Amino acid sequence: MGSEGHADGTVGKALDVLDMVASHGRPVRFSDLLEKSPYPKATLYRFLQTLTHQRMLAFDDDRGTYALGVRLVRLAHAAWAQSSLAPLARPYLDELAQETGETVHLAQMDLGQVLYVDKRNAARPVEMFSQAGKVGPAYCTGVGKAMLAFMPESAVESAISRQSFHRFTDQTLNTPDKLRAELAVIRVRGHAFDREEHEPGIICCAVPILARSGRVLGALSVTSTTARSTLVALEAQADLIKTCAARIAAEAESWRFPEQE
Amino acid sequence: MGSEGHADGTVGKALDVLDMVASHGRPVRFSDLLEKSPYPKATLYRFLQTLTHQRMLAFDDDRGTYALGVRLVRLAHAAWAQSSLAPLARPYLDELAQETGETVHLAQMDLGQVLYVDKRNAARPVEMFSQAGKVGPAYCTGVGKAMLAFMPESAVESAISRQSFHRFTDQTLNTPDKLRAELAVIRVRGHAFDREEHEPGIICCAVPILARSGRVLGALSVTSTTARSTLVALEAQADLIKTCAARIAAEAESWRFPEQE
DNA sequence: CCTTTGGTTCCATTATGTGAAACTTAGTCT
């Protein structure tokens, strides 16, 4: 949903419109947007024109609908490629997936939500935007809790205030207090579990990726199913995952200026 | 780079700045951008502030550099998911990759360039340049030529005028006329080859994905290496690829309104 | 033929963006 407070300036509003189109999920007509938007007809119209002209949106002539444009996919590729974490973590993910034989996720925190930036699937070798770019809840995923546990107090509270605490399964930590207690445990243990808290049958073990300064760069997880593995078995891999995370962190740290020209 | 004519309005300029950051490839300092940009200091500064505040850019405090922000990755996921082609083509790509045992690409045309929107790796993975969101030249790739061959005259000429005709290999079609001649052949034959025109040792066979109206929706290709296969062997798969493309087209066509609410 | 719904254009008003210049650091040289 939109309404993230104050959309500064014209660009802010335009991007807000972009988000509205995105959140609609499928191509959307002018009048549908008009209802959702706080902007008057003419204003919204102009934004859509501009964004379409800029290829951030694509207008389908036949159906009269707007959808997100290809320019975004281009930009996102660049964003992914020049992000500090994902590209350099690639070989490490490969290795970890190899060693564990399970699905591996790399995630970052974005505005209180978990943003998956890369993935290795046990079965399916290469997945792309179908998976990278996906967002998920922070309070009931391994990676989410791993990151929260090591973030500064203020950031954690801000993130907590953004959680829905929807009860996905009966294992879901559905109150701020339960979550805070869990985070304390994770902090000393060094790794987080997902005990079927988000999806029944899905379990995982996750660790944070920490810079030397202590700042949370992201998180790394190994996911399995109750049919195939157990929490105990996953915990046995915890050190392996931690080592991997440490190596990614080290690499990220040492990546100071690959020298220009 | 840049200079795509008229950056309409404030949003246009802001997006222009976004592209400048993207095209730089790695995190960029204010002064570097200042040099490249046509905007005066204060103006550029304000844009960067706004974009950063909107999380379209991320500012690295330690290094004082700007990079593309995570919001883009989110948006791109949505763009990919609601695009008409890529999500519904997924199972077909899986199948084609399975059947051929080779690398499969799905691409669309964007502003005279090839935009790869999905990919399946060969069982024996060949490390190549392409990934979703990546762009490539149209005049020397199989998918590019396949699409051009079936686009309306005016669109083709507009695209041709945007090509660099850089000679990547000695097989590269390096003039508009050579390309036009090749397109005519492709048009009757129904499929395009890449005869190591972009990368030495890399060959492919590509077909367009056409709507019933004749409009080009995208292209599909099977790629291999000269070490492992030949053009003749690839051509033997042409019908298979065409069938696959036809099925994707049919699905795209029938996808009229999955009915709302 | 008249009405409604959905989309596009006009244009006076005013908010917003603009950019030269002044200012504040942080860094370098002597």
Added chain:
DNA sequence: AGACTAAGTTTCACATAATGGAACCAAAGG
């Protein structure tokens, strides 16, 4: 240290560009 320079940030008078109510147009429906 002190003086100089480069890099980044803020100010402010001004003009441009965004705003949105209202008028307009085009299909669909009665």
